[in-house]
Amino acid sequence: MRARGDPAAAAAAAAAAPHVSIILPVHNAEPWLNECLESVLQQDFEGSMELSVFNDASKDKSMTIIEKWKVKLEGSGIPVVIGGHASPSPRGVGYSKNQAIAQSSGSYLCFLDSDDVMMPQRVRLQLEAAAQHPTSIIGCQVRREPPNSTERYTRWINQLASDQLLTQKGTRGCGEELVSGSPGAAPSPRHPPWIRGPLAGSQREQVFTSNGPTVIMPTWFCSRAWFSHVGPFDEGGQGVPEDLLFFYNHLRKGGGVVRVDQSLLLYRYHPDAATHSVLETTIWTHRVRFLEERVLPHWAAFTIWNAGRQGRRLYRSLAAGTRRKVVAFCDVDENKIRKGFYCHEDSQERPKPRVPILHFRAARPPFVICVKLDLTGGAFENNLRSLHLQEGRDFLHFS
Template identity: 35%
Template sequence: MDVSVVIPVKNGMPYIEQCLEALLEQDFTGNWEICVYDDASTDCTVTCVEGFIPRLRSRGVDLRLSHGLESGGVGFAKNRAVEMSCGRFICFCDADDISEPSRIQEQFAVADSQESPLVFVGSNFRRFPENSTERYSKWANDLSNEQLTLQVYTSHGPTLIAPTWFISRELFTKLGGFKDDVRTGFAEDLEFFYRALDLGHVSFCKANKILVKYRYHPGCSSFGVSEDTIWNMRIDRFRRCVLPRWPKFTIWNAGKQGKRFFKSLSEEDKRRVECFCDVDEKKIKRGWFEDYDEAARVVRWKLPIVHVKIPCEKSVTNAGAADIDRILSAPSCDDRGVGRMARFIGWHYRRAGFGTRHHHRHYGVSTTPSPEDSFRIKITEIILRAARPPLVICVKLDMTGGDLERLVAESEWTEGRDYIHFS
C-alpha cells in the first residue's frame, strides 16, 4: 500500500461529507486507502462515513472505519486512525478540510523522491472563508524548505501546517505517534513536530502548491489550546535547543513581547542576556530595562536598551575629529541610517556623562582627554552599545510595514545562527 489517508473525527457533520467527496476526486494512480476513526461522535458522522464505503470501493479505494465509545482527544484519535492503516506514507486529513484533486499525487511525488526514509512533507493551502488568518496563511505559504526548520518558535505553530501533513510511516513509528494522554487543551501537533525536529536526519519539505482548503470556524480543535500553553512549549524548546549554543544573546524588542520573553527565562538563563535592542527612539532614550520584583520590592535585573542598527565599526573607530563631525552631521536616507543614529546615540550618551572625568576613568583614561579623543570614546561607545548577534527577535513578522524584514536583510546575519524569530 502506497498511501493511507487518516481522518480523525468527532461530530464531523456537516463538513465530513465535503471532505470525503473531495477524496473521491483524487487523481492518484497508486494504491491507497482511507482510515477513519470516530472519537465518540454524538451526531450522524458514522452513518455519513458508512455511506461513502461503496462509492469508494467502486474506485478501488478501501475505507476502514472504527468507532470509539468514549472520547480520547485529538492525539488519541489520530493514533487510532494510524493503527488501522498500512500505507508506506500517511496522509493526514482533517474532517473539516478539503483536499485538492492532485493532493495525494503531488505529495507522494515529493515524499518518494527524498533520500531519507524519515520524511515530513506539507503543502501550501488556502484558508476559507477567504482572507481569514491572512497573515498566518502568507507566512506559512511563503516559507522556504530551509525556513521550515528555522522559524519554529513563532506563535503560528508548526511551519508545516498540520492539515497538510504527509509523512513516512517509518518516521511516525520512530516518534511513537502523538502524545495522547492529555485529552483537551494540548497542542499535540506542535509537540509531535518538535519531536520530529529533535530526531535528526528527517527530510522536511513541502509541495509548493495549494493542495488543501483549510477551513476556519469556531469549532476548530486549535481553539481549545490556550496561547499560554503554546508559549510555554516554545520557551521550553528554545531553552533546550538554542541557549546551550548561545552563552550571551540580545533580545530584540524592549516592549511587551520582549519583556515577556525575558520573564519566561530561568534566573540562570537571564544571565545570558546582554541587553535589549529596539528601533523605537522613546525606548532607547529610556536607556534601561528593569525587571521589578513586586513581592520583594526590588529591581532584580537592569539591562541596557540599545539600537538595532550597527554603525560601521572601522570607519567610525578610526575617524578623527573632523571625520566624526562629518558623520554626525550626515543626513540619513531613511531616518534610520548610520548618520541619524550616530547623532541620536551620541546625544544620548553625552547626556549620560560623556566628557566627565568619572566616565573617562571608567575607560582607563586618567586625565580629561582632548576633544578629538573624547569624540573617539563617544563613537566607540556607540559601537559597543549597538545590537550584535546572536539575537532572539521578539517582533511579529509582517507587522512593521516591512521595516523588520528590511533591517534583518541589511544586517547580513544568518537565520538560525545569528538570530531566531520568537514572536
C-alpha cells in the same frame, strides 16, 4: 478520479496491500464530511490507497455519512477501515489519529482533517516527495476558506520558500541535501519544480515562531516507518498541541521538512476547529522550552530584539541561568532607549537584574527577535536587512 463500474478492477485494488493510508479523525464533522470524503474519491493517484476513519464520540450524523461513503469508496477500489468509540466525551485529536494509524496498513500516511478538502493531485504529488525524502514531513500550500480569514498566517504558510531556504546552507544533520536553488535557477533534476525542501535551514529557524510547525498539520504526509520512529501523538486530549509536540520531536530526531509548492488543500477556518481549544499560554511555554533546549545553550550571550511587552515576556519566561545570558534589549523606540534599562522587578536576585536597552544598530548579535513580521509596513524587515545578518546564525524569529 477513481474508475467506477469495473468490479474486477475494484476487487483487485481492494485485495492489494494499500500503499497510502489516508488518516481521518472525526468528531462531530457533519457539516463538512461529505465534501471531505468526496475529495478522497476524487484523488488522481493510481496506486493502492485506503481510508482509515476513527470516530471520536461524535453525537451528530457523522457515522451515517461515513457508512454511506464507505459503500461509494469501496466500489471505486478504496478500502475503508472504520473505528471509534461512543464514550460520553471525546478523547482528543492525538488519540484519534493514533487509533486511525494503528488500524491502517499503508506504507505512507496522508493526514486529513474532517473539515478540509484535498485537491485531486494531493496524494500523488506528496507521495512523490515522500519517496525522495523518507525522513521528512511533507507539507503543501493551502487555500484558506473563508478566503480572507487569517491572511498573515496563510501568507506565512504559503510563502516560506526558496529565498528563505537560502539563508542557511546544507541540512544541519537531517541527512539530506538542500534542493532549492536561487530564485530563477533551474531546479535540481532529481526534484520537480513544485518541491521545496528539505526546509532544514531558515525554515528550521522559523519553528520557534508563534505560528507553530512550518508545514501545518492538516497537510502532513510521511512514511509509516518515520512516524513510528518519531511518534505517537500525545494523547493528553483537549488543550494539548499534539501537532506541535510531534513536530518538535521530529526535529529532535533529525527529521526534515519538505513542502510541495502547489495548493493541495482547502483549509477551513471556523469557530469549532480543534485548534481553538489550545491556550496561547500553553503553546508559549512549549516554544520557550524548545528554544532553550535547541538554540540558547549554544549561545554564550544574546540580545532580545524588542524592549516592549513581548520581549520582556520572553525574558521573564526564561530559566534563571538563561536570563543571565541576555546582555541587552534592542529597539527603535526612543522612549524605551532613553530609559536605558529594563529592571526585572519580580526577580529573586539581589540586586535585581537591570538589562540595558539599546538602539538596534548599537546592539550585537545573536538576536532573538520578538517583533511580529508583516505589521510595520516593511520598516522592521528593512532594519533587519540593513544589518546583513544570517538567519539561524545571527538571529532567529520568536514572534
